[in-house]
Amino acid sequence: MSTEAHLSSPVCCKTLYKLNYTMATSMKNDKTHIENTQPLFEFDRVISVCSAKDLPAWKVTASHLKNFINAAEFVVIVPETDLEQFQFVTPNYIKIINENIYTNQIHKLLESKFNEQNRGRYGWYLQQFIKLIALSEAKSYETYLIWDADTVPLKSLVFYSSNKLSYYKATEHHQPYFETIARLLGLGKIVSHSFIAQCFP
Numbered sequence: 357m358s359t360e361a362h363l364s365s366p367v368c369c370k371t372l373y374k375l376n377y378t379m380a381t382s383m384k385n386d387k388t389h390i391e392n393t394q395p396l397f398e399f400d401r402v403i404s405v406c407s408a409k410d411l412p413a414w415k416v417t418a419s420h421l422k423n424f425i426n427a428a429e430f431v432v433i434v435p436e437t438d439l440e441q442f443q444f445v446t447p448n449y450i451k452i453i454n455e456n457i458y459t460n461q462i463h464k465l466l467e468s469k470f471n472e473q474n475r476g477r478y479g480w481y482l483q484q485f486i487k488l489i490a491l492s493e494a495k496s497y498e499t500y501l502i503w504d505a506d507t508v509p510l511k512s513l514v515f516y517s518s519n520k521l522s523y524y525k526a527t528e529h530h531q532p533y534f535e536t537i538a539r540l541l542g543l544g545k546i547v548s549h550s551f552i553a554q555c556f557p
Contacts, residue, residue: 398427401429402421404432405432405486406433406442408434408441420509424512424513425501431451432451435455439452463482466478502556526552
């Protein structure tokens with residue numbers, strides 16, 4: 357796993373912790389007190405996107421996720437044609453979701469943007485859009501974690517430090533990634549490292 361970086365993000369850190377409130381009524385002063393308690397989970401949902409070609413790696417990943425990531429819910433999003441295979445090997449604590457829920461609205465438009473030369477990248481781009489749409493389901497007070505399905509966690513990971521989300525940074529520099537960001541968002545690379553990592557909160 358890459359070196360850990362502690363950064364404050366205005367998007368991902370809208371709520372650093374989901375607060376659980378315990379209501380207690382004090383008869384002495386006739387007031388209602390709200391007591392903040394420690395969150396039960398670091399994340400409300402962990403999202404992985406996978407297909408049958410990565411099934412051998414997913415079997416190992418799925419058996420470790422719950423041991424090292426503290427989350428209320430784990431989901432894996434897979435193609436409809438692969439649902440049965442994933443149901444056979446995925447532990448019960450992980451919810452399996454048909455990717456059609458997310459792709460029906462975009463796949464035709466996305467397919468139209470590819471030609472014979474770059475059609476091999478269609479699946480990769482589709483996966484990124486699935487993640488973005490799945491993240492859009494989060495409520496304002498929820499925190500989700502994207503986890504690569506072929507990455508096996510082997511120890512507990514620190515995702516919070518001083519009430520800030522922890523991101524992982526890398527030295528990897530895949531130029532087409534940054535060219536695409538520049539074309540879509542008009543943003544250039546402004547730091548020496550990258551955030552190309554196997555997980556992203």
